[in-house]
Amino acid sequence: MGLECVSRGRALVFAMKLKFNGLFKTLACAAAFGCMSLSAASVAEAETLRVGTEATYAPFEFANADGSLTGFDVELIRAIGKEAGYDDVEVINMPFDGLIPAIMTSQIDTIIAAMTITEERAKRVDFSEPYYTSGLSVLILEENAAKYPNVNALKGQALCAQIGTTGAMTAEKLSPGKVKAFNTEPEAFMELKAKGCEGVVNDRPINLYFLSQSDASEGVTEINEILTAEKYGIAVRKGNTELLDKLNAGLKTLRDNGTYDQIYQKWFKLAPKD
Numbered sequence: 001m002g003l004e005c006v007s008r009g010r011a012l013v014f015a016m017k018l019k020f021n022g023l024f025k026t027l028a029c030a031a032a033f034g035c036m037s038l039s040a041a042s043v044a045e046a047e048t049l050r051v052g053t054e055a056t057y058a059p060f061e062f063a064n065a066d067g068s069l070t071g072f073d074v075e076l077i078r079a080i081g082k083e084a085g086y087d088d089v090e091v092i093n094m095p096f097d098g099l100i101p102a103i104m105t106s107q108i109d110t111i112i113a114a115m116t117i118t119e120e121r122a123k124r125v126d127f128s129e130p131y132y133t134s135g136l137s138v139l140i141l142e143e144n145a146a147k148y149p150n151v152n153a154l155k156g157q158a159l160c161a162q163i164g165t166t167g168a169m170t171a172e173k174l175s176p177g178k179v180k181a182f183n184t185e186p187e188a189f190m191e192l193k194a195k196g197c198e199g200v201v202n203d204r205p206i207n208l209y210f211l212s213q214s215d216a217s218e219g220v221t222e223i224n225e226i227l228t229a230e231k232y233g234i235a236v237r238k239g240n241t242e243l244l245d246k247l248n249a250g251l252k253t254l255r256d257n258g259t260y261d262q263i264y265q266k267w268f269k270l271a272p273k274d
């Protein structure tokens, strides 16, 4: 587009030069400037998909030892971005409760963060087709397993959760005014182990991953109950149907060609549920 524009600019300049020699400089400058800024904008947009996430949420998004981000969501959005024709997918780590504000102010183009599609959020962003089925569960200390045989028994007790999550909202319903909310999920887990709260309300796949790491989760167990049915979606700025369509089409291709299953098995070692 840039080249086409420049040559059209030259032809225009040539024609003008024949007729009005005096105006030549002004017109050439206007034509060239207009073209350059147009092509610069379209190139920047075409190259990089800016993705926001909150990367303390293994196995969906977390940092490798060298600081690079990885996980199910990170691999999925990289593959979707490639399908959608982006040269680069830049995954940016930020606080979970800062993700929707960042998309609303155009600091990022999209969010993938194990983010549950909720009515409330759908007023502020648009969501892709669901890409993962999830639900909440509660972690407690093993030594309290008899005291808290079910989630109901935890009502009114101090609970921990991550700020701005569906876990925090559910915890608040169970124990109004008694929820300690943390910026990151590992902080909530640590608080449970330090006996600063009686339970952590969090997405079950993340709880299961935490429990599978025997050192970190020593003395912690899960109440065998799934509290909610939730679906994760990829968010875009409200009304950005162009990007939403590309993401949905990319997701569909990856589901159809087996790439989604491969990524799923790598991180969950199970057949996809949906």
Ligand code: ARG
Binding pocket: 053, 054, 055, 056, 057, 061, 096, 113, 114, 115, 116, 117, 162, 164, 165, 166, 167, 185, 203
């Ligand atoms: N699914 C929950 C929610 O949407 C928790 C997501 C937390 N994600 C994260 N990357 N920390 O509220």
